[in-house]
Amino acid sequence: MDASISLLHSLNKSQQEAVSIPQGHCLVLAGAGSGKTRVLTHRVAWLVKNQNISPSTFLVVTFTNKAAGEMQKRIESLLNQSTKFLWIGTFHSLAYRFLRIHYQEAKLPKEFQILDSEDQLRLIRQTLKNHNLVDETKWPPRKIQWFINHHKDKGEYPQHIPDDGNPDIQKMVQIYLEYQNYCERNGLVDFTELLLRSYKLWQYYPELLRHYQTRFTHIFVDEFQDTNAIQYEWLRLLIGRQGTLFAVGDDDQAIYGWRGARVENIQQLTLDFPSIHTIRLEQNYRSTSTILAAANAVISCNKARLGKNLWTEGKKGIPIQIYSGSNEQEEAHFCLIQILNWRNQGGSYADIALLYRTNAQSRIFEDILFQHKIPYRIHGGLRFFERAEIKNILAYLRLFIQRESDPVFERIINMPPRGIGAQTLSQIREYAQDQTISLWQATTQLLAQKAFTPRSTQALNNFCQFIQDIEIVFQSSSLPQFTEYVLKKSGLVTHYEKDKSERGQARLDNLKELIQAIAQFQPEDQNLERLSAFLAYTTLGEADPQQAQQTNTYVQLMTLHAAKGLEFPLVFIVGMEEGLFPSAQSFSSSNKLEEERRLCYVGMTRAKSQLYLTYVNCRRLYGSENYPEPSRFITEIPNQLTQELGMHQIQTSQPASSKEILLKNIQLRKGQRVYHPKFGEGILLAIIGERETAEVEVKFYSFGIKRLALIYAKLRPI
DNA sequence: ATGGTCAAGACGACA
DNA sequence: TCTTGACCAT
Numbered sequence: 100m101d102a103s104i105s106l107l108h109s110l111n112k113s114q115q116e117a118v119s120i121p122q123g124h125c126l127v128l129a130g131a132g133s134g135k136t137r138v139l140t141h142r143v144a145w146l147v148k149n150q151n152i153s154p155s156t157f158l159v160v161t162f163t164n165k166a167a168g169e170m171q172k173r174i175e176s177l178l179n180q181s182t183k184f185l186w187i188g189t190f191h192s193l194a195y196r197f198l199r200i201h202y203q204e205a206k207l208p209k210e211f212q213i214l215d216s217e218d219q220l221r222l223i224r225q226t227l228k229n230h231n232l233v234d235e236t237k238w239p240p241r242k243i244q245w246f247i248n249h250h251k252d253k254g255e256y257p258q259h260i261p262d263d264g265n266p267d268i269q270k271m272v273q274i275y276l277e278y279q280n281y282c283e284r285n286g287l288v289d290f291t292e293l294l295l296r297s298y299k300l301w302q303y304y305p306e307l308l309r310h311y312q313t314r315f316t317h318i319f320v321d322e323f324q325d326t327n328a329i330q331y332e333w334l335r336l337l338i339g340r341q342g343t344l345f346a347v348g349d350d351d352q353a354i355y356g357w358r359g360a361r362v363e364n365i366q367q368l369t370l371d372f373p374s375i376h377t378i379r380l381e382q383n384y385r386s387t388s389t390i391l392a393a394a395n396a397v398i399s400c401n402k403a404r405l406g407k408n409l410w411t412e413g414k415k416g417i418p419i420q421i422y423s424g425s426n427e428q429e430e431a432h433f434c435l436i437q438i439l440n441w442r443n444q445g446g447s448y449a450d451i452a453l454l455y456r457t458n459a460q461s462r463i464f465e466d467i468l469f470q471h472k473i474p475y476r477i478h479g480g481l482r483f484f485e486r487a488e489i490k491n492i493l494a495y496l497r498l499f500i501q502r503e504s505d506p507v508f509e510r511i512i513n514m515p516p517r518g519i520g521a522q523t524l525s526q527i528r529e530y531a532q533d534q535t536i537s538l539w540q541a542t543t544q545l546l547a548q549k550a551f552t553p554r555s556t557q558a559l560n561n562f563c564q565f566i567q568d569i570e571i572v573f574q575s576s577s578l579p580q581f582t583e584y585v586l587k588k589s590g591l592v593t594h595y596e597k598d599k600s601e602r603g604q605a606r607l608d609n610l611k612e613l614i615q616a617i618a619q620f621q622p623e624d625q626n627l628e629r630l631s632a633f634l635a636y637t638t639l640g641e642a643d644p645q646q647a648q649q650t651n652t653y654v655q656l657m658t659l660h661a662a663k664g665l666e667f668p669l670v671f672i673v674g675m676e677e678g679l680f681p682s683a684q685s686f687s688s689s690n691k692l693e694e695e696r697r698l699c700y701v702g703m704t705r706a707k708s709q710l711y712l713t714y715v716n717c718r719r720l721y722g723s724e725n726y727p728e729p730s731r732f733i734t735e736i737p738n739q740l741t742q743e744l745g746m747h748q749i750q751t752s753q754p755a756s757s758k759e760i761l762l763k764n765i766q767l768r769k770g771q772r773v774y775h776p777k778f779g780e781g782i783l784l785a786i787i788g789e790r791e792t793a794e795v796e797v798k799f800y801s802f803g804i805k806r807l808a809l810i811y812a813k814l815r816p817i
Numbered sequence: 818a819t820g821g822t823c824a825a826g827a828c829g830a831c832a
Numbered sequence: 833t834c835t836t837g838a839c840c841a842t
């Protein structure tokens with residue numbers, strides 16, 4: 100009993116209520132920073148310690164791998180015991196786990212392979228080609244990919260899509276069908292299919308479902324607002340009559356609508372489980388009252404909300420700092436200065452997060468932090484296991500355990516180049532198609548028929564021999580040793596060594612790191628089991644070696660999406676510009692725009708004590724210059740909560756160029772005080788270009804006006 | 818069959 | 833600006 104008291108005593112009233120609620124369904128509507136994860140982990144611990152419930156009846160679902168890891172750690176320390184037996188993970192990794200156990204019922208080969216979105220796109224391109232739909236403007240593969248995933252998210256296979264007579268849709272359905280058939284034939288499962296399959300598994304095998312319903316009687320779901328239709332149904336099936344659900348979520352933090360997530364699932368819960376208890380957590384423990392007020396002001400511009408009133412007893416803190424630079428160099432430089440300041444005042448680099456809307460924005464910050472030797476860590480972007488060199492070596496390993504995998508075969512048959520060209524390859528493809536066999540089988544059969552030119556025969560023989568021969572090495576060595584062997588003997592190392600550039604070196608380093616990652620990967624009983632589990636983990640994005648590294652002393656760079664669930668004393672949100680954030684694609688509908696706003700809310704509420712919002716007047720995009728307006732989200736923050744960084748800030752930052760112009764015989768310089776008949780007094784920030792009319796396009800900062808204006812001429816110096 | 822050059826297209830976030 | 837795929841010369 101002591102234990103349970105200590106579990107509760109650090110919690111506030113509503114938190115205690117949620118943690119110690121009698122058994123039954125429970126929905127915790129928790130605002131940002133209100134201790135959502137705390138409540139969930141304490142609930143788990145409370146059930147074990149106070150109710151003597153075995154953790155083996157728990158299933159904990161999180162939304163990202165990062166969150167799963169974090170959660171596991173926290174539960175472990177609360178329970179003071181290892182939680183290896185606890186089923187915890189993302190929807191995708193749990194689905195994978197079920198499919199792996201019941202691969203036969205799911206009608207999958209034992210060694211089915213997970214397609215990441217790049218693989219998927221590649222496959223769709225291929226399918227389009229087979230249909231002679233080569234015109235990528237009419238048939239953008241991305242659009243097809245979205246079409247397929249969108250339907251799968253709703254649980255729809257091609258045959259479920261109603262035919263409304265639209266020929267374009269018909270065509271897409273056809274492509275979808277062919278893509279799906281190809282996946283079926285080759286044991287390929289894309290991300291959405293993981294969920295759909297495991298859902299169908301339970302639908303078709305009620306006894307299997309009953310088994311798991313009896314086993315998992317306590318289901319916990321984090322970030323419930325981000326569940327999609329399939330995930331919701333999946334949960335509903337699993338919970339059944341006996342199970343209890345403990346869900347936490349916040350409709351204001353729903354940011355995965357583009358992936359099919361449905362906030363409505365939160366309300367749906369109260370309909371499907373009428374006995375559910377709803378508990379609200381509205382006290383924020385994270386941010387200063389200023390930050391919280393600003394975030395509340397922004398989010399209150401959204402119409403579609405359940406509504407909640409987040410409050411804090413926290414200190415007022417300092418105003419939100421708003422900075423504008425003339426270009427992204429200045430923006431990055433500004434952040435650098437603030438980071439150094441923080442450090443000089445005794446802060447740690449690990450306190451700092453730099454958040455952006457798109458991964459492409461990270462580069463310049465990476466550059467400048469690197470130049471100034473500031474330790475930083477980038478999350479996301481091109482993830483480790485998505486790099487070409489890593490995928491290549493993994494493809495060898497995959498082909499080794501699953502000869503039948505055609506995409507993998509195609510990937511490495513001539514990588515590194517070994518004299519097998521398009522001719523030979525299409526010969527193999529054709530034969531495989533005719534005989535409805537895999538490329539690997541086709542190759543061996545054609546080799547037996549001596550169907551190739553001498554040169555190809557030689558190369559193919561070597562290749563096939565190699566894949567077969569490594570079996571012996573596999574038997575007699577550890578997994579890392581084996582990988583290293585394959586790496587060398589496949590010629591990949593030699594191939595990358597030829598690239599003397601920095602990039603070649605980086606690739607070799609990555610490959611070394613992969614060996615490390617394999618070595619550190621949780622050993623399981625059988626070597627083959629372990630290898631195949633490892634390959635799955637690489638695709639599911641868990642166990643990223645570069646992210647696993649200590650993050651203690653690093654400035655964290657990540658997208659706003661990746662920042663969900665994290666908190667930092669000092670947060671920068673950069674690129675606060677119309678078209679970038681909110682993104683241009685979101686202008687088309689208020690739903691999308693509201694999702695952007697929620698994303699902004701998520702970003703702002705990551706900050707504990709200081710928040711910087713920055714934007715620029717000129718941004719390079721696709722290599723050409725754009726002149727965006729400041730983000731509407733900035734203007735949605737009440738003036739009294741913000742502080743616009745003064746002129747001296749702008750002037751002390753590095754000027755991009757010291758261009759001067761001559762306008763009707765008047766000399767204008769950057770940084771000069773100028774007068775505009777409409778906007779009044781200001782400072783000239785950037786000279787953008789001259790127009791034929793002798794008018795000059797400039798940016799200037801005018802006092803008293805909150806935002807910068809793009810002015811055409813009519814400026815005069817003061 | 819290979820490796821190099823060139824033009825077109827990408828940049829929306831994640832599993 | 834950077835990456836990718838098509839095409840061309842070797």
